[in-house]
Amino acid sequence: MALKSWEIEANKSKEVLAKSTPKQWLVPEDKLPSAETLNVADFARQSGILSGKEVSITEMTATALVAKMEKGELTAEEVVVAFLKRATIGQQLLNFATEFMADEAIARAKELDAYYEKTGKLVGPLHGIPISVKEHVGLKGRICHTGYVAWIKNIATEDALLVQLLEKAGAVFHVRTNEPQSLMHLDCNNNITGMTVNPYNRKLSPGGSSGGEGASMGFKCAPLGIGTDIGGSIRGPAAFNGAYGFRPTALRMPYDGINLAGDGQESIRCVVGPLAAAGVDDLELFQRAVIDQEPWEIETSLAPLPWKRVAPGKEFTVGILWDDGIVHPHPPITRGLQYAKKKLEAAGIKVVDWEPFKHDLGWDIVSTLYFPDVAETQRAILAESGEPVLPLTEWAFNYAKPKPLTVTENWEYNVKREKYRAAYHALMKARGVDYILSPTFVGVAPELGTSQYWNYTAIWNILDQPCVVFPTGLVQDPTIDKVEEAYVPxxxxxxxxxxxxxxxRFVGAPIALQLTGKHFRDEETIAAAKVVAEIVQS
Amino acid sequence: MALKSWEIEANKSKEVLAKSTPKQWLVPEDKLPSAETLNVADFARQSGILSGKEVSITEMTATALVAKMEKGELTAEEVVVAFLKRATIGQQLLNFATEFMADEAIARAKELDAYYEKTGKLVGPLHGIPISVKEHVGLKGRICHTGYVAWIKNIATEDALLVQLLEKAGAVFHVRTNEPQSLMHLDCNNNITGMTVNPYNRKLSPGGSSGGEGASMGFKCAPLGIGTDIGGSIRGPAAFNGAYGFRPTALRMPYDGINLAGDGQESIRCVVGPLAAAGVDDLELFQRAVIDQEPWEIETSLAPLPWKRVAPGKEFTVGILWDDGIVHPHPPITRGLQYAKKKLEAAGIKVVDWEPFKHDLGWDIVSTLYFPDVAETQRAILAESGEPVLPLTEWAFNYAKPKPLTVTENWEYNVKREKYRAAYHALMKARGVDYILSPTFVGVAPELGTSQYWNYTAIWNILDQPCVVFPTGLVQDPTIDKVEEAYVPxxxxxxxxxxxxxxxRFVGAPIALQLTGKHFRDEETIAAAKVVAEIVQS
Known part of the structure; x- marks a missing residue:
């Protein structure tokens, strides 16, 4: 049968992936785990491709790697090669990548090593750190399709500002990662690269839209990754893959050069931020490396707030949001919260219950503002190629109101948003709660293609509060996390x-939690999350 | 003839003004200057109502008054009474007020004095300073009509946040001031209070929309006033009345509780800021007193940027914008710029020419974004009462595109705006220009009802750059400022x-200039304006 024109177009992108995948580090087919092997998170250790040193490199934090490179104990090339190997194997198992940039990454690592040789100094705070990059973050001269077949023709004319700044800080970009059609799934499937799966259980989703990044972190294909988030797209993937993720307050991180349908939509802003494989420290490192370069001098919409150095302390109050009052969390998540509560109390942190405040109103606002044009912008891009519209794309588009909003109706929603945001902030102050510990999602990683309820994350998008996601160290266990038979929906x-x-169905899926701070208290939120994560994981 | 229903409604507001005007300080009709006397700016001195001490109080800066109250050399009551007297006379001559609040102001002043008596301390940095308030800034329990007859029924349920913070800082509110119908004139006429005129030449306009504030400053009815600005509404009035005005960068000053048609419109933001009668210092005092109270803790859309203390220095470069390339400034304005250039150079300030960058594009963006709904929001409010639509209201509404923008068309303009803003910022950096000195308007104060070209101010609204307006000390003189006969439009x-x-027609009108700084460099801009104004006025 002849290929359809959209398939021909999609193949261009597939070819880029196929050609760029480093063949020398592929595990022979017969040495790969069988399709029935669900948990492959540790397979790199048994792959025969990485040396013991390389395995150990890929399991360190970026913070630790930089320290070792500063002391001359590791070279950037060793670090980059180790992660490239791991990423190549990850690709075989998880289909998380859209393109490898191995030669460029190694060449850059050599430059960094030469600089260090010559000067005895690092180039910057991210010297030699490989970072995986979500596909819709522009990279000069490369396809930037944002999950749409029609956009495969888009070639970025320059690197996204964030990429430029990270590169100045010494980062190396070695692999680009998958995202769902339209970017509006908490899942990771499209008509170009196909479905990405979860390293902890390949029948489960890595989440989305930064799903390729989630898998990249879960398999440790990079210590840091670049994700974006307008409803949970950094945090779902971080949570589902046992990794760390940070959703910054809007207008702090440079967004220029990231391609999204509906550019200029400002009522609910998509933000860019880090995912990290191994620790909260790396989230701080990433934010600091970028914001210390004063991106507001170039992208003038950003708030000119320097990145504050906040010393972690234990003098704060955590409110636990057990249930948002709309959709009851699954048993493993509730177990994670109970476990965290006990550990935090034992460590002397003040913990109270957090009664949710109008999360249904929040959802009405955020879901209306996602597609005030009834997703006509997105549908037009899909129609252009004729690619099939995936079920979760339709699901998300149906969040929209039946008719397009007029400009004035949009204004009314902006007013509702501002009032809700101010009221929530005032309530946190009135209740004396500094941080809210909550589910990231109704459950652990969902089955592929089934993710439908976003409001455990989207609520913080509309409230524009910073959130850190971290793994508790626990995983789902069917013998413990039984169905709540008595529960009446x-x-x-x-x-x-x-x-x-x-x-x-969820065996071995990581149990993660989300810690949310106040609007614009990004530094404090990361500092508190470091304390909370260490206590919970201890 | 029977009154129309809108006239009956308008009379309610007129009655509030009539009843609240302090009768004891009115100048007898026969002692008032004749209608032919155009310049009445100094009439308070000859009115017989103010003592010599009171005249001198009303001619000091707020900064100086606070210092005197701190030393016990003046009481708040003396200060407030002096300005109330002057405001009462100003009202007779200029029709600038919508309501007096004399009893409340004096009672509050007495409280402040009692506090000082008891503690030896001031309540805050604005202790005892009378501030005039533009009508659409909400004051609890009072009509808040925003220049619309239909909105005379609106009674504010609480003070605007800005008012609350100023009050905590010790300010006293003694008079509310006039504004034009729809707030979208650089002029000051409506169907409620009628036309406000300019104290320097009563055939000329005080500007608008903060026209009542402009007149209040020009006649020194208060040392400080609250204005708002979405196209020049603080700066026109400051310039035309020989006063000072500051347009802050958006999202720095609390805006909650200020009533404007089209709430939730965020593409081009209206901002609130100070006008001052006597000096740049008072603009800084006002900003500091408000922002030091961290308004972002209540109005969460604000950027949490503390008010920096910036020491004035002379190490900066001023670019002079002689002409925006669209409308050529009138001779007195060009004379003002030449005069300023000479003085600045003599004082050792680096001065260069500033070539305007696409001010026509800027106007296309800002004028489109004023009324993306073709002013349907405003027209509906006008239709509700049936009041006549004034010519300058129609003029402004006609800025709109012929058809309402869709939400997605609005997004496209947001993108244009961001690109233009970033490009202008980059250009200032590339050219090494820190501040741009420019006209505030095509000419000095325009004749009543004739103000049509806004782009010398509106350009900085769309670029969201902070601006200070200050008087040069010069006034229009027909013997010097002759028509440029050779000019070809x-x-x-x-x-x-x-x-x-x-x-x-413009005899005696003050010649003012506008100094514009970079986005979010509010503190630096005021500090530089202090230096520039002092040099120019010296």
């Missing part, structure tokens, strides 16, 4: 999500 | 504005 979506929880 | 609006310049 409170509404249809609650029932839908309740029924999705079949314990056996 | 470059387009229709240039011709229209060129023809408006009939030298004899």
């Amino acid at each position: 409170r509404n249809k979506q609650d029932e839908r999500e309740f029924k999705k929880y079949v314990p056996e | 470059r387009n229709k609006q240039d011709e229209r504005e060129f023809k408006k310049y009939v030298p004899e």
Whole structure:
């Protein structure tokens, strides 16, 4: 059968991936785990491709790697090669990448090593750190399709500002990562690269839209990754893959050169931020390396707030959001919260319950503002190529109101948003709660193609509060995390999500939590998350 | 003839003004200057109502007054009464007020004095300083009509956040001031209070939309006033009345509780800021007193940027914008710029020419974004009462594109705006220019009802750069500021504005200039303006 024109176009992108994948580090087919092997997170150790030293390099934080490079104990080339090897194997197992940039990365690492040789100094705070990059973050001269077949023709004319700044800080970009069609799934499938899967359980989703990044972190293909988030797209992937993620407050991180349908939509802003494989420290390192370069001098919409150095302390109050009152979390998530509460209290942190405040209103606002044009912008791009519209794309587009908003109706939603945001902030102050510890999602990583309820993350997008996601160290266990037989769902979506929880299907999925701080308190939130994560994981 | 229903409604507001005007300080009709007396700016001195001490109080800066109150050399009551007297006379001559609040102001002043008596301390940095308040800034329990007859029914349920913070800082509110219908005139006329005139020449406009504030400053009815600005509404009035005005960068000053049609419109933001009668110092005092209270803790959309203390220095470069390339400034304005250039150079300030960058593009963006709904929001409010639509209201509404923008078309303009803003910022850096000195308006104060070209101020609204307006100390003089007979207008609006310049009509009008800094460099801009104004006025 003849290929359709969109398939021919999609193949161009597939070819880029196929050609760029480093063949020398591929595990022979017969040495790969069988399709029935669900948890492959540790396979790199047994792959025969990485040396013991290389395995150990890929399991360190960026912070530790930089320290070792500063002392001359590691070279940038060793670091980059180790992660490239791991990423190549990760690709075989998870289909997380859209393009490798191995030659360029190694050449850059050699330059960094030469600089260090000559000067005895590092280029910057991210010297030699490989960073995986979500596909829609522009890289000069490369395809930037944002999950749309029609956009495969887009070739970025320059690197995104964030990429430029990270590069100045010494970072190396070695692999670009997958994202779902339209970017509006908490899942990772499109008509170009196809479906990315979760390293902890390949029948589960790595989340989305930064799903390739989630898998990259979970498999440790890079110590740091660049994700974007307008409803949970950094945090879902971080949580589902046992990794770390940070959603900054809007207008702090440079966004120029990131390609998204609906540019100029400012009512609910997409933000860019880091995912990290191995620790909260690296989230801080990434933010600091970028913001210390004063990106507001180039991207003038940003707030000119220097990155503050905040010393971690234990003098704060955590409010636990057990349930948002709309959709009840699955048992492993509740277990994670109980576990965290006990550990935090034992460590002397003040913990109280957090009663959610109008999360249904928040969802009405955020979901309306995603597609005030009834997703006509996105549908036009899909129609241009004729590619099939995936079910989760339709699902997200249906969040929109039946008719396009007029400009004045959009203004009314802006007003609602501002009032809600101010009221939530005031409530946190009134209740004396500094940080809210909550689920990141209704459950652990969902089954592929089933992710439908976003409001455990999207609520913080509309409130524009900074959030850190971290793994508790626990994983789902069907023998412990049983169905709550007595639970009576409170509404249809609650029932839908309740029924999705079949314990056996989620074996080994990481249990992660989300810590949310106040609007613009990004530094404090990361500092607190470091303390909280260390206590919970100890 | 029976009154129309809108007239009956308008009379309610007129009655508030009539009843609240302090009768004891009115100048007898026969002692008032004749209608032919155009310049009444100094009439308070000859009015017989103010003592010599009171005259001197009303001619000091707020900064100086606070210092005297701190030393116990003046009481708040003396200060407030002096300005109330002057404001009462100002009202007789200029029709600048919508409501007096004399009893409340005096009661508050007495409280402040009692506090000082008891503690030896001031309540805050604005202790005892009378501030006039533009009408649409909400004051609890009072009409807040925003220049619309239909909105006379609006009674504010609480003080605007800015008012609350100023009050905590010790300010006293004694008079509310007039504004034009729809707030979109650089002039000051409506169907409620009628036309406000300019104290320096009563045939001329005080500007708008903060026109009542402009007159209040020009006549020294208060040392400080609250204005708002989305196209020049603080700066026109400051310039035309020989006063000082500051347009802050957006998202620095609290805006909650200020009533404007089209709430939630965020593409081009209206900002609130100070006008001052006597000096740049007072602009800084006002900003500091407000921002030191961290308004972002309540109004969460604000950028959490503390007010920096910037020491004035002379190490900066001023670029002079002689002409925006669209409408040629009138001779007195060009004379003001030449005069300033000479003085600045003599004082050792580096001065270069500033070639305007696409001010026509800027105007296309800002004028489109004023009324993306073709002013339907405003027209509906006007239709509600049936009040006549004033010619300058129609003029402004006609800035809109012929058809309403869709939400996606609005996004496209947001993108244009961001690109233009970033490019202008980059150009200032590339050219090494720290501040741009320019006209505030095509001419000095325009004749009543004739103000049509806004782009000498509106350009900085779309670029969101902070601006200080200050008087040069010069005034229009028909014997010097002659028509440029040889000038050939470059387009229709240039011709229209060129023809408006009939030298004899502008006698005595102050010549002011505008100093513009970089986005978010509010503190630096005020500090530089202090240096520049002092040099120019010396």
